[in-house]
Amino acid sequence: MSKPKRGRSLWRLPSRSRxxxxxxxxxxxxxxxxxxxxxGTAVTVCKKCSxxxxxxxxxxxxx
Ligand SMILES: [Zn+2]
Numbered sequence: 001m002s003k004p005k006r007g008r009s010l011w012r013l014p015s016r017s018r019x020x021x022x023x024x025x026x027x028x029x030x031x032x033x034x035x036x037x038x039x040g041t042a043v044t045v046c047k048k049c050s051x052x053x054x055x056x057x058x059x060x061x062x063x
Pocket of ligand 1: 045049
């Protein structure tokens with residue numbers, strides 16, 4: 001098995017898995033970590049924000 005969050009396997013994903021993190025607004029960062037807001041909306045965040053507090057995920061603005 002290849003590493004699912006590294007290398008060329010990411011290139012198959014939409015926009016090569018890169019985008020703007022809805023929590024910390026980093027641009028062109030890899031968005032690979034799913035989080036769920038309190039109201040149930042699924043968001044995909046960067047590695048830093050995969051460990052962020054739920055309150056920060058809840059205040060994320062979807063782009
Ligand atoms: Zn982030």
